[in-house]
Amino acid sequence: MSDGSALGRRLADLHRSLTPAEQANLKLILGLSAGRLVPDKDPGSEQGRRAVSEALEILCPYDVADPRGIQYRGRPDFLTGDVLTSLIDEARDVGRTAVPFDEHYLGCGGPIADRIATSRELADVVASVVPGAEATGIASYLFYRDPGQGIIPHIDTDIFSLNVLMMLAHEIPQGPGEPSALYMHFADGTEQRLQLTPGEVVIFLAGTQAHSRTPIRAGERVTILTFGFMPQGAPLENYRR
Ligand SMILES: [Fe+2]
Structure with a gap:
């Protein structure tokens, strides 16, 4: 043993x-x-x-073929150009009052993000790759603005045991150096780099899959919107903030 x-x-x-x-x-x-x-x-x-x-x-509370890595990467149909633009606009508003939180700024959702958080369209995309997940209704805007901001490898709390992560904007400065990216970290010491473009969505089991974001450099900015899902039937009070 x-x-x-x-x-x-x-x-x-x-x-x-x-x-x-x-x-x-x-x-x-x-x-x-x-x-x-x-x-x-x-x-x-x-x-x-x-x-x-x-x-x-x-x-891992979800029944998937492989809980490691990402379960989905793409641009869902509901995320039309207009919807993406409206989310970027809403993020700009929310960003003005976002509060420093660990190594990024955090803003609660807004009316548009909150509506998507509980929408049939988003639930269908999640259900197509991870059965048995239920929306918590929690949407959060994350802003990486200050040089060095990022997130060290971690596992998320239960309200984000399934994380739908939507890249809204990524300003990359000129010059050498790799842009900030999302990473998945695996048991054998390997990792997967995910350099997302605006409008790209990934779904992963953040409550059990270690992940991180590498630090941004001067002039770089990353704006992300995340939606939390939980196992169906889980007691809601365990998953609400
Ligand atoms: Fe996380």
């Missing part, structure tokens, strides 16, 4: 034996551990990395 995957199964077994409050604490610990371990290239971290990743995969 010394290899990481056996340890991962034991962690998942432990999770099943706990009360809901204890489960939430264990999930938090696993999430924090994943944030440090999963992107760590040190061979000494391999056992821990595999154990945490395996436990999170087993605990």
Whole structure:
């Protein structure tokens, strides 16, 4: 029982034996551990990395063929040019009062984003790739504006256990250097870089898949809109802010 995957199964077994409050604490610990371990290239971290990743995969609340990586990438039909423009306009308004939050600015949704958050069109796109997910109705605008802002590898809280992430705008300055990008981090130490263009949407299981955004540089700006989904039938109070 010394290899990481056996340890991962034991962690998942432990999770099943706990009360809901204890489960939430264990999930938090696993999430924090994943944030440090999963992107760590040190061979000494391999056992821990595999154990945490395996436990999170087993605990993934969605029934998909492969919970790793992204479940969808594309431009959904409902996101017409007009809708995208109206969201970019709404983001501009929301951005004026967005508050600094960790390594980005956070703005709650607006009327247009909130309407999409509970729309049939968005639910259909999610259902086509991840069965059994239900909208939380929570939409958030995220703004990366100051040089160095980004998000280190992490696992999201339960209200974003399924994350629909929509790229609205990405201003990239001239000069050398790679633009900021979304990354997925995997148990074997590999990663996937996702350089999204405005209007592109990705869906991933953010509650169990470690992900990050590399820091922006001077003159770079990224505006994102995210929608949170939860497992169908989950007690809503666990998923509301
Ligand atoms: Fe996240």
